[in-house]
Amino acid sequence: MSLPDTDKVFAGSIPRLYDEYLVPLIFEPYAIDLAARVAARRPERVLEVAAGTGVVTRRLAAALPASTAIVATDLNPAMLEQARAVGSARPVEWRPADAMQLPFEGASFDLVVCQFGVMFFPDKGHAFAEARRVLRPGGAFLFNAWDRIEENEFAAVVTEALATVFPDDPPRFMARTPHGYFDLAAIARDVAQGGFPAAAQIDTVSARSRAATPRDVAIAYCQGTPLRSEIETRDKARLGEATDVATEAIARRFGTGPVDGKIQAHVVAVER
Numbered sequence: 322m323s324l325p326d327t328d329k330v331f332a333g334s335i336p337r338l339y340d341e342y343l344v345p346l347i348f349e350p351y352a353i354d355l356a357a358r359v360a361a362r363r364p365e366r367v368l369e370v371a372a373g374t375g376v377v378t379r380r381l382a383a384a385l386p387a388s389t390a391i392v393a394t395d396l397n398p399a400m401l402e403q404a405r406a407v408g409s410a411r412p413v414e415w416r417p418a419d420a421m422q423l424p425f426e427g428a429s430f431d432l433v434v435c436q437f438g439v440m441f442f443p444d445k446g447h448a449f450a451e452a453r454r455v456l457r458p459g460g461a462f463l464f465n466a467w468d469r470i471e472e473n474e475f476a477a478v479v480t481e482a483l484a485t486v487f488p489d490d491p492p493r494f495m496a497r498t499p500h501g502y503f504d505l506a507a508i509a510r511d512v513a514q515g516g517f518p519a520a521a522q523i524d525t526v527s528a529r530s531r532a533a534t535p536r537d538v539a540i541a542y543c544q545g546t547p548l549r550s551e552i553e554t555r556d557k558a559r560l561g562e563a564t565d566v567a568t569e570a571i572a573r574r575f576g577t578g579p580v581d582g583k584i585q586a587h588v589v590a591v592e593r
Contacts, residue, residue, distance in 0.1 A: 333399075334544070335399075335544070335545060335546065335547070335549060335550075336374055336397075336399045336400050336402070336403040337403060338540060338541070338544050338545035339373070339374055339400075339403075339541075339545040339546065340374040340376075340403055340407065341545070342532075342537055342540050342541035342544075342545045343541040343542070343545045343546065344374060344376045345532075346475070346530055346531070346532055346537070346538065346541050347473075347475075347530050347541075347584050348373075348376045348436065348437065349376060350528040350529070350530075350584070351436060351437070351465055351526070351528065351586055351588075352376040352377045352379075352380045352436060353380055354465075354526060354528075354588065355377055355380070355434060355436055355463060355465060355588065356377060356380035356381050356383075356384045356385075357384065358463055358588070358590065359381060359384070359385070359432060359434055359463060360381075360384040360385055362431075362432060362461060364385075364389060364430075364431035364432040364460075365388070365389055365390070365431050366389070366390045366392075366429070366430045366431050366432075367381060367385070367389060367390065367391050367392070367430060367431065367432045367433075367434060368392050368394070368423075368425065368430040368432070368433045368434070368455060369381070369391065369392070369393040369394065369433075369434050369435065369436075370394050370395075370418070370420040370423070370433065370434075370435045370438060370448075370452070371394075371395055371396070371420055371435050371436070371437075371438025371439075371441065372393040372394060372395045372400075372401070372404060372415075372436075372438075373395060373397075373400050373404065373436070373437075373438070374400055374403045374404045374407065375393060375403075375404030375405075375407055375409065375413075376436070377434065377436040378391065378393040378404060378409055378413055379407070379409045379410065381434070382409035382410045382411050382413055383409075383410045387411055390414070391413045391414065392413075392414045392416060392425075392430075393413050393414070393415050393416070394415075394416045394417065394418035394420075394423075395417065395418070396417065396418065396419050396420065398417060401415055401417055420435070420438065420442055420448045420451060420452075421442065421443065421444065421447060421448055421451065422451065423451045423452075423454070423455055425455045426455070427454050427455060428454075428455070428456065428457045428458070429455050429457070430455050430456055430457065430460060431456075431457055431459075431460045431461075432456075432460055432461050432462075432463065433452040433455065433456055433460070433461075433462045433463070434462075434463045434464065435452075435462075435463075435464040435465075436464070436465055437465060437466065437467065437499070437586075438464070439464050439466055439502065440466055440467070440498055440499055440501060440502040441498065445502075445511040445514075445515075446511045446514030446515050447515075448515075449462070449511060449512055449514065449515025449516075449517070450514070450515040450516050452515065453515050453516050453517055453593060456593040457593065458593055459592070459593060460592075460593040461590060461591065461592050461593065462517070462589075462590070462591050462593070463588070463589065463590050464588075464589050465526075465586050465587060465588045465589065466502045466503065466508065466586060466587050466589070467499050467500045467502075467503065467584075467585075467586050467587075468500070468503045468525065468585040468586055468587060469500055469503040470495060470496045470500035472527075472583065472584075472585040473500060473530075473582075473583065473584050473585060474530070474574075474575075474582035474583045474584075475530055475538050475542070475571065475580075475582045475584075476495045476496075476499070476500060476542065478567075478570050478571055478574050478575075478582075479495065479538070479539065479542045479543065479548075479567045479570065479571070480492070480493070480495045480496055481570065482566050482567045482569070482570035482571075483543075483548075483552070483563055483566070483567065485566060486559065486562060486563050486566050487552075487555050487556075490555060492548055492551040492552055492555070493551075494546070494547055494548045494551045495542065495546075495548060498547075499546075503587065505523055505587065508521065508523065508587065508589060509521050509523070512589070512591050517591045517592070517593065518592075519591055519592045520591075521589050521590070521591040522589070522590045522591070523587050523588070523589050524587070524588045525585065525586070525587050525588075526585070526586055526587075526588050527583060527584070527585045528583075528584050528585070528586075529581055529582070529583065529584070530581070530582045530583070530584045531579065531580070531581050531582075532579070532580050533579055534577075534578070534579070534580070535568050535569075535571035535572040535575065535576075535577065535580055536564075536568045538567070538568075538571045538580060539564045539565075539567035539568040539571060540564060542567065543560065543563050543564045543567050544560070544564060
């Protein structure tokens, strides 16, 4: 199923707000987890696809020895530029690249890693085949994907709140795309279609999502993701109102001070 064009828009102020609000809210705990899994394998050459603003890249740079080469790629120039601007603890090669057609020779990496990017791939089996192609024999592909939206409390509450702002056409980006690739059988099937001979190992990992205020959560989702484009497509003048309504919904559910909600994702590892 193809994604709406708005689901792919990471432009304007979205990359900065994404990095400032969404990264610490939901991505950082899983970046720590994924970097530790990568480091345990002691790779010499690592490729990151769909690196976004570099949250995993920064963790990899800190966790891996200086002798390990890290190549971080993303299809979206604005996200990659934000990642470059923030930088990392040691040199990383930043390159624009499409996960559907990686510009690297076969068998050139020990490990390929992707944090919360596979949900956006238009043909997951093909993208996984590309990851397999660039892996050396004995290498591994590690990625994660969000579980269903009901297991991710802030995303669910914001989505429900926005349905009251646009009842005739509720914005469904969060449920449709970030939280739309949760079926374990589908993930295993797509990995097999990618040509990996071994079965995928899948761990379901819960964590906590924390923010200083409900407003921070609302800004993260409504203004720091393609949900913003979906809102503005309906009525550009109502972005502020939508953010206010989401803020109020988070406050009603989690309180008006620091807030804490459940997040949950699947972490997948498969051998070449």
